[in-house]
Amino acid sequence: MKHFPIFLSVEDRKIALSGGGDAALAKLRLLLKTEANIVVYARQAAPEIKAWAADRMIDWVQRDFTAGDASGAVLVYAANDDEAVDRAVIDIARAEGVLANHVDNLSNSDFITPAIVDRDPVTVAIGTEGAAPVLARAIKADLEERLPRGLGTMARVGKLFRKFAEALPMGRARRAFWSEYYFQTGPLAFDKDGEEGLGEALGALFTKHLSKTAEAGHVTFVGAGPGDPELLTVKARNALHDADVVIHDRLITPEILELARREALIVDAGKEGFGPSTPQGDIDVMLVKYAAEGHHVVRLKSGDATVFGRLDEEIDACADAAIAYSVIPGITSASAAVASVGQSLTRRGRNSSVRLITGHDVKGYAEQDWRSLASDGEVAAIYMGKKSARFLQGRLMMHGASPQTPVTIVENVSRPNQRIVASQLSHLPEDLADASLTGPALILYGLAPRNAELITQTLEEVAQ
Numbered sequence: 001m002k003h004f005p006i007f008l009s010v011e012d013r014k015i016a017l018s019g020g021g022d023a024a025l026a027k028l029r030l031l032l033k034t035e036a037n038i039v040v041y042a043r044q045a046a047p048e049i050k051a052w053a054a055d056r057m058i059d060w061v062q063r064d065f066t067a068g069d070a071s072g073a074v075l076v077y078a079a080n081d082d083e084a085v086d087r088a089v090i091d092i093a094r095a096e097g098v099l100a101n102h103v104d105n106l107s108n109s110d111f112i113t114p115a116i117v118d119r120d121p122v123t124v125a126i127g128t129e130g131a132a133p134v135l136a137r138a139i140k141a142d143l144e145e146r147l148p149r150g151l152g153t154m155a156r157v158g159k160l161f162r163k164f165a166e167a168l169p170m171g172r173a174r175r176a177f178w179s180e181y182y183f184q185t186g187p188l189a190f191d192k193d194g195e196e197g198l199g200e201a202l203g204a205l206f207t208k209h210l211s212k213t214a215e216a217g218h219v220t221f222v223g224a225g226p227g228d229p230e231l232l233t234v235k236a237r238n239a240l241h242d243a244d245v246v247i248h249d250r251l252i253t254p255e256i257l258e259l260a261r262r263e264a265l266i267v268d269a270g271k272e273g274f275g276p277s278t279p280q281g282d283i284d285v286m287l288v289k290y291a292a293e294g295h296h297v298v299r300l301k302s303g304d305a306t307v308f309g310r311l312d313e314e315i316d317a318c319a320d321a322a323i324a325y326s327v328i329p330g331i332t333s334a335s336a337a338v339a340s341v342g343q344s345l346t347r348r349g350r351n352s353s354v355r356l357i358t359g360h361d362v363k364g365y366a367e368q369d370w371r372s373l374a375s376d377g378e379v380a381a382i383y384m385g386k387k388s389a390r391f392l393q394g395r396l397m398m399h400g401a402s403p404q405t406p407v408t409i410v411e412n413v414s415r416p417n418q419r420i421v422a423s424q425l426s427h428l429p430e431d432l433a434d435a436s437l438t439g440p441a442l443i444l445y446g447l448a449p450r451n452a453e454l455i456t457q458t459l460e461e462v463a464q
């Protein structure tokens with residue numbers, strides 16, 4: 001982000017604009033939506049500007065912008081449509097310490113004016129840093145259509161009611177009240193009786209919510225997929241959006257955490273195979289504690305929560321404390337990893353079963369049924385296997401696996417830094433060492449990447 005969006009306080013403050021033609025008019029139409037004191041500097045002005053000045057909506061100073069004119073202003077616009085003149089205006093503004101915008105000249109501007117969807121006091125500002133004005137217009141058109149026309153009025157009336165709403169317990173109860181107002185009761189009342197109807201509807205709704213008994217908390221175990229936020233299920237997204245508390249794994253990406261509500265408490269309960277960790281017991285206690293306080297707790301686990309996720313221990317903790325819970329399945333990294341190499345986990349005539357195995361467990365390197373895994377055509381997705389490559393290789397070869405058995409390592413599955421390493425059993429430890437993996441990696445035993453070039457191409461096409 002090269003530009004940081006903010007909402008600037010302009011009420012009763014001066015905004016100076018230099019110019020009297022079309023570029024000036026376009027900006028003034030936007031600025032007139034504000035409660036700023038707008039001062040236009042122009043020797044000649046379009047009829048609209050003269051009319052606005054006559055109606056005292058703006059001040060028109062009938063001369064060029066000169067030194068001293070920026071002082072006391074919060075913003076300066078150079079809108080003369082004349083490169084040299086506008087540059088001079090910008091220089092004056094900068095010398096006088098005021099943020100300046102050179103219309104249609106991004107590089108000479110301190111700020112840019114976004115496309116605006118106006119449902120005052122609800123304002124949506126859309127910017128593309130000059131990269132794609134078409135996109136900004138399309139987003140604006142989309143939002144204009146979607147946001148009900150009464151939204152601004154509803155928000156204004158709602159704001160007056162905020163003090164009363166504090167009588168409702170903070171968190172879920174209060175949110176449920178506001179959500180029903182904005183998305184059900186409010187729009188209905190506004191359509192029926194306009195602004196007049198809103199106050200009464202709010203009052204009635206408030207009484208109804210006040211008499212509700214406090215809701216019990218609950219825990220939702222959510223599989224967050226391998227990292228790409230687009231691989232979340234709709235249910236997972238909704239749960240995240242609704243959560244009061246989010247307790248997450250080390251492997252959850254920031255892009256996914258971004259989808260939680262801003263007020264939600266986010267707790268990092270990272271566990272690392274060989275590093276520092278939050279003890280499982282502490283996580284269990286935390287889940288129960290927050291839910292018992294009446295919160296909606298989302299326990300966010302990478303991939304699918306039921307695969308190497310210690311889900312059962314956490315469910316037991318909830319059950320023992322009589323806390324209600326539900327589980328939302330996610331895309332496990334094995335599914336996402338095979339997708340990225342164009343293979344299937346099972347294939348008719350090759351393998352009719354697939355194993356999800358772990359490279360290490362509580363006792364160290366994990367033992368498996370090596371003999372059957374060593375047969376031709378077998379496929380296994382090996383989780384947490386980075387450190388156990390030599391052990392896996394030894395066990396499998398000892399039980400007769402072919403040294404040429406394909407093995408594919410997929411690091412950071414589904415993330416922008418995803419890496420695919422094609423190897424085979426005979427030199428798996430060396431290839432793994434050479435790859436110097438730093439992210440989570442899944443080892444696909446018995447599968448080679450297929451049509452790697454084609455797959456990437458398709459992805460790029462999709463991205464376009």
Ligand code: SAH
Pocket residue numbers: 226227251301302303304305306307308309331332333334382383384385410411412413414440441442443
């Ligand atoms: N519940 C998770 C697995 C948790 S165990 C799931 O269903 O995917 C942690 C292991 O999962 C990691 O050591 C790694 O082997 C694998 N893993 C998780 N996310 C991954 C990712 N984005 N890329 C590659 N491997 C991943």
